[in-house]
Amino acid sequence: MAVSLHFLLILTLITGTESAGTISEVSVKAGASVSIPCPYGSQHRNHVKYLCEGYYWNSCSYAIKTNSQHGSEKYSISDDKIQRIFNVTIKRLTVKNTDYWCVVEINSGSDDRQYFHLSVTKGTPSLFVDDQEVTGFIGESMTINCHSRISGVIKWCKLHSTCVAAVSGSIDGTTVTINMKETNVFSVTMSGLRPESSGWYYCAKGDFQMPVHLTVTTKPTAAPTTVTGVRENATEGQKQNTEQDKSFPVPMSLVILLSLLILIVIVALTFLFILRTKRVKIQDSTASKLNEGELTYSEVTFKKTKAAQAESGADVTYSSVVPVKQEGVRRTEAKDEDVTYSTVIHHKQNV
Numbered sequence: 001m002a003v004s005l006h007f008l009l010i011l012t013l014i015t016g017t018e019s020a021g022t023i024s025e026v027s028v029k030a031g032a033s034v035s036i037p038c039p040y041g042s043q044h045r046n047h048v049k050y051l052c053e054g055y056y057w058n059s060c061s062y063a064i065k066t067n068s069q070h071g072s073e074k075y076s077i078s079d080d081k082i083q084r085i086f087n088v089t090i091k092r093l094t095v096k097n098t099d100y101w102c103v104v105e106i107n108s109g110s111d112d113r114q115y116f117h118l119s120v121t122k123g124t125p126s127l128f129v130d131d132q133e134v135t136g137f138i139g140e141s142m143t144i145n146c147h148s149r150i151s152g153v154i155k156w157c158k159l160h161s162t163c164v165a166a167v168s169g170s171i172d173g174t175t176v177t178i179n180m181k182e183t184n185v186f187s188v189t190m191s192g193l194r195p196e197s198s199g200w201y202y203c204a205k206g207d208f209q210m211p212v213h214l215t216v217t218t219k220p221t222a223a224p225t226t227v228t229g230v231r232e233n234a235t236e237g238q239k240q241n242t243e244q245d246k247s248f249p250v251p252m253s254l255v256i257l258l259s260l261l262i263l264i265v266i267v268a269l270t271f272l273f274i275l276r277t278k279r280v281k282i283q284d285s286t287a288s289k290l291n292e293g294e295l296t297y298s299e300v301t302f303k304k305t306k307a308a309q310a311e312s313g314a315d316v317t318y319s320s321v322v323p324v325k326q327e328g329v330r331r332t333e334a335k336d337e338d339v340t341y342s343t344v345i346h347h348k349q350n351v
Helices: 002-015 227-246 252-293 306-310
Strands: 017-019 025-029 034-039 049-053 061-065 075-080 085-090 099-104 112-121 127-129 133-137 142-148 154-158 162-164 168-171 174-182 185-191 199-205 208-217 315-321 340-346
Touching (some): 025 034, 025 127, 034 099, 034 208, 049 075, 085 099, 085 199, 127 199, 133 142, 142 199, 185 199
Parallel strands (some): 025 208, 133 208
Antiparallel strands (some): 017 162, 034 085, 049 061, 049 099, 075 085, 099 112, 127 142, 142 185, 154 162, 154 199, 168 174, 174 185, 199 208
């Protein structure tokens, strides 16, 4: 046993690495959220995991379980069976949310558990990062800044793997460099990222740790820079502008005004059409009356009276003029006032 400990100590001094532990002390600001990774052995991959709240194990209470059917506004839990880590997230932290247990349920014995403490403060946390979720690309480098207000040994560790405690080292084939940029900030740069580099890491300084989840993925292909590409981009921009123009909202007041104008035009056209139709009917009726009643026909009848024969052989002719309607209309007898008499006198010339 002593030989093994001496060997590990010599290996740490030579390579600058050591075995990673678990998360035990985390500093968090009140009102914020924090995610805590809980590692477990491969033999517990299919077991139920849960979070228990309370300082004493015997009296802690269930917060959330992986087989729970009900969600929670305060807690969330997920199990990564490939990485063999289940993750718990605690939201809206208060000074009362301090003591928890990561637990793997064991059906035939005592549950496997690991205690961690949250130091909730209203001021600046003792150790924190800008974001607990970061993304890197295969073959490239990425840097994580760890902010601290405490003194102690600086480490960068990966759960289920090793820690780099010196200026440089290696974790799963990825080069790690630690640099003190400022008094209260140390940066960790990981170079030559690989898919195997994905997983849960943590900054460590003194007694505190701050977990960080790294996802390594393929970098998206850059857009083509050829002239065709530029034209296609321009065309896409025009399409977007056209779609935006099409989707430009029309004010309701303008719609109402246009509707009223269209209605007024329709009513005016209808009124003009009716007025014009009435005028045509009146003109037709007037013309019909003129054709039917304003024509006068006269009938001249030549008669000789005895008085006329007595006068120096003069011939007297009487004629009666009677207004007669158009053809097709029955002739009516003329009244006295409708009859006009005329006298025609023929004078014989002296031979």
